[in-house]
Amino acid sequence: MNAEQALVAASPKPADVRMLTEEVWASFLAEHGPLQVGTDPDFAPDWSASVTVKGEWNGVVALEMSTSGAQQLTRSMLALDSAAELVDGDLVDAIGEMVNMIGGNVKSLVRGPCRLSLPLVTAGRFLHGSAQREVVRLGCTWAREPLAITVHAGRPTPRETR
Amino acid sequence: MHALIIDDSRAMRLILRRIMVELGFGATEAANGQEALDLLQVGLHPDLCLVDWNMPVMDGYDFVTEVRKVREWRDITLMMVTTESEHAQIVRALAAGAHEYVIKPFTADAIRDKLELLGLAQDGAFA
Numbered sequence: 001m002n003a004e005q006a007l008v009a010a011s012p013k014p015a016d017v018r019m020l021t022e023e024v025w026a027s028f029l030a031e032h033g034p035l036q037v038g039t040d041p042d043f044a045p046d047w048s049a050s051v052t053v054k055g056e057w058n059g060v061v062a063l064e065m066s067t068s069g070a071q072q073l074t075r076s077m078l079a080l081d082s083a084a085e086l087v088d089g090d091l092v093d094a095i096g097e098m099v100n101m102i103g104g105n106v107k108s109l110v111r112g113p114c115r116l117s118l119p120l121v122t123a124g125r126f127l128h129g130s131a132q133r134e135v136v137r138l139g140c141t142w143a144r145e146p147l148a149i150t151v152h153a154g155r156p157t158p159r160e161t162r
Numbered sequence: 163m164h165a166l167i168i169d170d171s172r173a174m175r176l177i178l179r180r181i182m183v184e185l186g187f188g189a190t191e192a193a194n195g196q197e198a199l200d201l202l203q204v205g206l207h208p209d210l211c212l213v214d215w216n217m218p219v220m221d222g223y224d225f226v227t228e229v230r231k232v233r234e235w236r237d238i239t240l241m242m243v244t245t246e247s248e249h250a251q252i253v254r255a256l257a258a259g260a261h262e263y264v265i266k267p268f269t270a271d272a273i274r275d276k277l278e279l280l281g282l283a284q285d286g287a288f289a
Contacts (some may be wrong), residue, residue, distance in 0.1 A: 027267035028177065077173040079180065090172075097171035100216070101266045104245020113250060116216055118170075 004133070010057055011135040011153040012109040018138055020105040021149050024098065025142065029076050032143040039139050043146040046070070048126035049095040051103035051119050056112025058154035059135075061103035062126040063095060069145030070095050092121040106151060128152045163284060164188040166206065168198040168225065169214040169243070174266075178212055178243065181270045185277065186284040195220030199228055208238060210282055213260070215244035215251070223255060230259035239280055243268065 001009065018037050025035040045064035053059050065073065074086055074094035096119035107114050128134070129152075136151035165187045167178045175191045182189045190206060192198035194217040211229070213222040220228075222242060229235050241262040242255050252263050262276045277283040 024267045027269060074173070078176055093171055094173045097173050100171070101245050104216075104247065104266065107245075108247040113248060116245065118216060118218060 007133065007153050008135055010110065011059065012106050012151055014136045014138065016109050017102075017106060017136045017149065017151060020109075021102055021138060021140075024101045024105065028098075029073065029142070032072065032076055034142075036141040037138055039141045039146065042139070043148070045125050045148070047091060047095055047121065047123060049092075049099040049119050049121040050126055051099055052117040053103065053107050053110070053114045054117070055114030057110035057114055059106075059110075060126075060128060060132060060152045061099060061106045062128075062148075062150045062152070063099040063102065064126055064148045064150070065095060066145050066147070067091075069143060069147055072143045072145065073098065096121045102149060126150065129154075163210070163282065164190070164208045165210045165212060166190050166192060166198055166201065166208040167212045168192045168195060168217070168222065169212075170194055170217040171214075174214070178273075181273050182212075184270070185274060194218055195222060195225030195228070198225055202229070202232075202235060202238075207235075210239045210241060210277075210280075212241050212243045215242060215246040215255070223258060226255060226258045226260050239282060241276060241280070243273075 022035050046067040047070045048062055048064045050060050050062040070091045071086055074090050077094045100119045104116055107116050132152035132154055134150055135153045138149040140147050165182045167175050167189055169175045170193050179189045192201055196219045213225055215222040226240050240260045242260045243264045245266045247265045262280055264276055
């Protein structure tokens with residue numbers, strides 16, 4: 001098994017990430033229907049939230065959403081009606097907490113002790129490092145809005161592969 | 163009964179507040195461990211603290227450790243509510259003085275069940 005294959009083997013599996021993501025969604029956002037997994041993830045996200053896992057396994061878990069999807073998620077979590085005004089800070093908080101829960105559970109899927117970072121939320125698409133390889137991508141629809149969950153694993157550095 | 167909800171996410175604090183109010187608790191919120199410690203130091207004395215682990219300024223583990231140093235606060239029940247699910251981390255938090263541990267995502271029923279175990283569930287709440 002080469003280093004790339006070992007990286008994939010040590011990383012969380014799509015079926016497991018799917019299961020825990022559905023569980024996170026069902027726990028807090030069930031009133032807008034279940035998360036539909038398996039739709040086309042190829043959309044231009046307005047928001048991305050990510051958490052970094054560092055330790056025996058290194059990687060990044062990201063959640064990408066449209067503004068409309070992020071607003072619905074935020075209203076649902078804050079129990080606000082559709083007319084309630086939201087500021088960017090509300091969206092940042094809500095989608096940051098969602099990726100925190102997904103990332104924390106992804107961390108439990110890998111071997112060895114790891115640490116989870118605080119969430120980082122930015123406008124636009126999630127940008128991963130060049131040394132990271134995408135090992136999971138779940139395209140989803142929720143409340144008629146597209147979203148994507150990705151897991152990127154840290155590639156071995158050239159020194160490690162020598 | 164009063165709960166102090168400590169989480170850096172406003173959304174999560176709100177979710178926990180809704181659950182606690184339904185269970186018959188009053189609730190106060192803090193955005194990190196230091197804010198929560200400040201509230202205790204000025205006289206807030208909750209029956210229960212719901213404590214997230216990963217927070218800026220002061221994390222939940224350090225908060226639990228600090229609370230357990232103070233004799234007057236020994237009757238406060240500390241329950242971690244966090245995404246930290248590694249066995250070693252759970253053991254560490256319990257050894258530091260946390261009484262119970264709930265892993266996010268959780269349901270209202272899971273919180274109620276833990277409160278029952280701790281003897282903090284109130285009669286008639288959540289019927």
